[in-house]
Amino acid sequence: MTIQILHYEFLGPIKLSEWGPPMEKVVYIIFNQNKSGYVPLYVDESEKTDQNDFFTQNDNFKCWIQHAGxxxxxxxxxxxxxxxxxxxxxxxxxxxxxxxxxLCQVE
Known part of the structure; x- marks a missing residue:
């Protein structure tokens, strides 16, 4: 499955709980999935990670949960x-x- 954001073809979306490392040289988007579709909560890039808790340890994780429930x-x-x-x-x-x-992007 893919989702188009601007003119880029992103892989997914998948449930965050289904993700597992490694992840290398990516741009990623965290979405709240609700009845109206996928609402972007946060966007960032990563050089490389092997950490299982990469997303749950993100400073913005609480904001994601706040918006997603x-x-x-x-x-x-x-x-x-x-x-x-x-x-x-x-x-x-x-x-x-x-x-x-x-919604959770801190600039």
Whole structure:
């Protein structure tokens, strides 16, 4: 399954609880899944992680839960960018934030 955000094809969304490491050179979006669809809560990029608690340890996790009600309503979509560098991923993150204004984004 894929979801198009701007002109990028993200993999997912999948339930956040179904995610498992590793994850390398990606842009990711956390969504609240509700009756009207997927509502973006947070967008960021990651160089690499092997941590199982990568998302639950995020400083914004409480905000995600606040908007979603519980972790079961949180979904994740990723855009793999294996040949990218951090500035390139950050540009994509900034474009998505500018367009969608995720509810838990701290700028």
């Amino acid at each position: 519980n972790e079961a309503n949180l979904s994740l979509a990723i855009l793999p960018l294996w040949e990218s560098d951090e500035p390139e991923r950050k540009r994509i993150v900034d474009k998505i934030i500018s367009k969608y204004r995720p």
